[in-house]
Amino acid sequence: MRSFANRTEGFEDSIFAVMSQKAAQYQAINLSQGFPDFDGPEFIKKSACDFINKGANQYAPFAGVKELRSSLADLYKDFYDLSYNADSEITIVNGATEGIYATIQALINPGDEVVVFEPVYDSYVSSIKLAGAKAVPVTLKGPNFTFDKQELENAFSHQTKLVIINSPHNPTGKVFSTQELEMVARPATKHDCFVLSDEVYEHLVYDDVKHIPFASLEGMKDRTITISSAGKTFGLTGWKVGWCCASDDVIDRIRKVHQYITFSIATPLQFAVAQGLKEIKSYLVEFRSCYQSKRDLFMQGLEELGFELPTPKGTYFIMLPISQKTELDDIGFCEKLIVENKVATIPPSAFYLNSEEGKKYLRICYAKEDETLKKALSNLQGL
Ligand SMILES: Cc1ncc(COP(=O)(O)O)c(C=O)c1O
Structure with a gap:
């Protein structure tokens, strides 16, 4: 009987690939995978x-x-x-x-x-x-x-x-x-x-x-x-x-x-x-201000939707606390947002080995065109 190496047991498709596939299936705005939807310099x-x-x-x-x-x-x-x-x-x-x-x-x-x-x-x-x-x-x-x-x-x-x-x-x-x-x-x-x-x-x-x-x-x-x-x-x-x-x-x-x-x-x-x-020095001035303004745009939109969270100081990710809005866990709420609101995020419990903490959040990537972010926020109205 042919078998595979034991060391690969338990390896699954990464959550990023799974969510991007679902985003495409439901034609949802993809705020899941961590890369910009605009080109480099x-x-x-x-x-x-x-x-x-x-x-x-x-x-x-x-x-x-x-x-x-x-x-x-x-x-x-x-x-x-x-x-x-x-x-x-x-x-x-x-x-x-x-x-x-x-x-x-x-x-x-x-x-x-x-x-x-x-x-x-x-x-x-x-x-x-x-x-x-x-x-x-x-x-x-x-x-x-x-x-x-x-x-x-x-x-x-x-x-x-x-x-x-x-x-x-x-x-x-x-x-x-x-x-x-x-x-x-x-x-x-x-x-x-x-x-x-x-x-x-x-x-x-x-x-x-x-x-x-x-x-x-x-x-x-x-x-x-x-x-x-x-x-x-x-x-x-x-x-x-x-x-x-x-x-x-x-x-x-x-x-x-x-x-x-x-x-x-x-x-x-x-x-x-x-x-x-x-x-890099001159490049970074514009680069940082571009991402900071995207963060601010998205954070302001989330606040207007009634979410309360501290402003993240780095990267292009936000961990959105969801228990203010739903009884569902991260996987359930993520599915709901893809299917009903056409917005794809990442359920972060995949990033925890021991704690249940991840069930209370969704990871959102805001490295996206302003128009994409505005459209996603508009899809989330009424949550
Ligand atoms: C924390 C962290 N480390 C490493 C990587 C991988 O970087 P690279 O694309 O250069 O392999 C990523 C990519 O998302 C990341 O978020």
């Missing part, structure tokens, strides 16, 4: 076309093209005062997703434990399972998605090898403060763990809030693997150009894994991202 797309036409079309070096690694080293120094050696401490991967998978494969043994914060980005848990390890969740509790210090400390054991933190956080839109990150740093240091810091939304922070890279905390750089991606920053999620920054011994291990997953990443896109990063 002209200057970087043109740059990619130029590199293709100039012949940058063969395999890139497996560590990534030097131009991109150097642009990243400059950016980390300039923005965060973090020094990474472009040759030995930065590697380019196929989006943050591959960076997360390769890092976990490089660091984690079967039987190890990995502390994660729930709601948790789904690829962490699958990557941990594929490594034969166990995800140990700490729950972020609404409405401000804070965690309990004792619960965090209790999550660590002699088996804990890694902590994964994501700030700004998908799906809550929370940006962790220095004080909160330091609360994570303490047990990570005590148990001598690595920290994977997923910072793909690092430039999507609003109002007076600042993104704090975990590696910038005192004494944390050596144990931290910082992962980010051009997909969110340039609104080009289909390009899948991501990177890992860490100490040279860790990067060496990650590269050893990466060479057998994808080996190298699309050459012209790497060159174009390297160019794009050179113009």
Whole structure:
């Protein structure tokens, strides 16, 4: 009898694919999947076309093209005062997703434990399972998605090898403060763990809030693997150009894994991202104000509909508390909104391992044209 690998047991289609399929089936406005419904900036797309036409079309070096690694080293120094050696401490991967998978494969043994914060980005848990390890969740509790210090400390054991933190956080839109990150740093240091810091939304922070890279905390750089991606920053999620920054011994291990997953990443896109990063300061002004105004438009609409929630300070997601409006759980209410209101969202209970907290919310992505957001709000009238 033919059978499949045990390690894939329990893997299902991701909730994002399922909801997008339903959105199409019911012709609902799709506020579920986390990407913009508008295109990325002209200057970087043109740059990619130029590199293709100039012949940058063969395999890139497996560590990534030097131009991109150097642009990243400059950016980390300039923005965060973090020094990474472009040759030995930065590697380019196929989006943050591959960076997360390769890092976990490089660091984690079967039987190890990995502390994660729930709601948790789904690829962490699958990557941990594929490594034969166990995800140990700490729950972020609404409405401000804070965690309990004792619960965090209790999550660590002699088996804990890694902590994964994501700030700004998908799906809550929370940006962790220095004080909160330091609360994570303490047990990570005590148990001598690595920290994977997923910072793909690092430039999507609003109002007076600042993104704090975990590696910038005192004494944390050596144990931290910082992962980010051009997909969110340039609104080009289909390009899948991501990177890992860490100490040279860790990067060496990650590269050893990466060479057998994808080996190298699309050459012209790497060159174009390297160019794009050179113009990032002026680009970010417009980029942030565009997303902040979308957040404000959508939040105002939700308030007019009678929802009460704190304003999220980062990413392009809102966790909408639904118990003010319905007795249904997240899955039931999500179905109702698709079928009756023609608006697709994500039921976040899929992002929780232990807690029932997710049943009280829906995740909404507001990285959409203003007209799309207005139409969705109008469909939600009368809730
Ligand atoms: C928290 C988080 N990490 C990683 C990723 C994946 O990034 P990439 O598209 O660069 O693989 C996403 C994408 O939605 C995300 O939300």
